[in-house]
Amino acid sequence: MSIKLHFEVRRIEAHERLLVASFLEAHWGSVQIVSRGQVHEADSLPAFIAIWDEQVVGLVTYHIHDGMCEIISLDSLMVKIGVGTALVQAVVQDVTQFACKRVWLITSNDNLSALGFYQRRGFRLVAVYQGALDAAREIKPNIPQIGMENIPIHDEIELELWL
Numbered sequence: 319m320s321i322k323l324h325f326e327v328r329r330i331e332a333h334e335r336l337l338v339a340s341f342l343e344a345h346w347g348s349v350q351i352v353s354r355g356q357v358h359e360a361d362s363l364p365a366f367i368a369i370w371d372e373q374v375v376g377l378v379t380y381h382i383h384d385g386m387c388e389i390i391s392l393d394s395l396m397v398k399i400g401v402g403t404a405l406v407q408a409v410v411q412d413v414t415q416f417a418c419k420r421v422w423l424i425t426s427n428d429n430l431s432a433l434g435f436y437q438r439r440g441f442r443l444v445a446v447y448q449g450a451l452d453a454a455r456e457i458k459p460n461i462p463q464i465g466m467e468n469i470p471i472h473d474e475i476e477l478e479l480w481l
Contacts, residue, residue, distance in 0.1 A: 324394075325370035327404045329412075338365055341377050345393050351379075352454040352461070353424040354447070354474065358390045366408040368394070368401045379407040387413040387422040392432075406439060410481065412442070419481055426451055427473040428465030441477040451475035 331339055339361035342349045349361040349403040360379045368376030376394040380387050389409060410421055423441075425432045437443070451471050455461050465471040 325368050325399075325401060325404070326364055327368050327401075327408050329408075330365045330367055334367070335361060337374065338367075338379075340439065341374055341393070342379075342391065345377075346391060347460045348458065350458060351390050352458050353388065353390060354450070354476075355459060357439060360390050361391070363390055364412070366405050366412075368397065368405055370401075370471045376401040376405050378409055380409050382413060382416055382418060385415075385416075385418055386420045386422060387419065392423075396456075398435040401436060403407065403439060407434075411480070414481060420478055421481065422478040423474060424474045424476055426465060426471050428467065428471050429471035429475075429476060430467065430469075433475065436477045436479075439479070441479045442471075443475065444478050445476040448472070449475070 336382060339349050342360050349359055351358045351360045358381060362381040365377060365379045365382055367374050370421045375396045378392045381390055385425055392402060394471065413421065423436070451461060451474060462471060
């Protein structure tokens with residue numbers, strides 16, 4: 319027997335901002351996300367959510383500036399069924415109306431799954447910012463010292479996709 323999971327991806331609505339804040343708090347420890355030394359209040363950014371069985375199973379937030387779009391956060395609670403891919407595709411499709419030519423993001427050096435995920439979707443590695451997360455802890459002290467796979471977290475890695 320096979321089970322088919324169907325989820326919906328849609329733009330968040332104004333009345334769902336508290337839901338977004340709660341999701342970010344649960345998965346990022348705060349609504350504040352630091353990227354390249356800039357603090358983003360991610361709960362106030364444009365966002366898409368993935369819904370399955372009336373539950374939020376994914377969220378992406380992003381920021382558009384100077385013809386470029388930075389993905390600030392991406393979370394999928396259900397892996398290997400296309401939630402993350404659908405959320406990224408929603409952002410890419412959305413930002414083309416703003417004449418964005420580049421979608422980029424920052425991830426931490428321990429996030430090996432994100433590095434693979436984004437590269438499989440056409441993103442390229444473009445920079446490593448050594449010690450950037452050590453510096454970001456000055457702004458957001460709850461950034462952990464040790465991350466996934468017991469890897470010390472020190473550096474930011476930038477990936478990009480040209481549209």
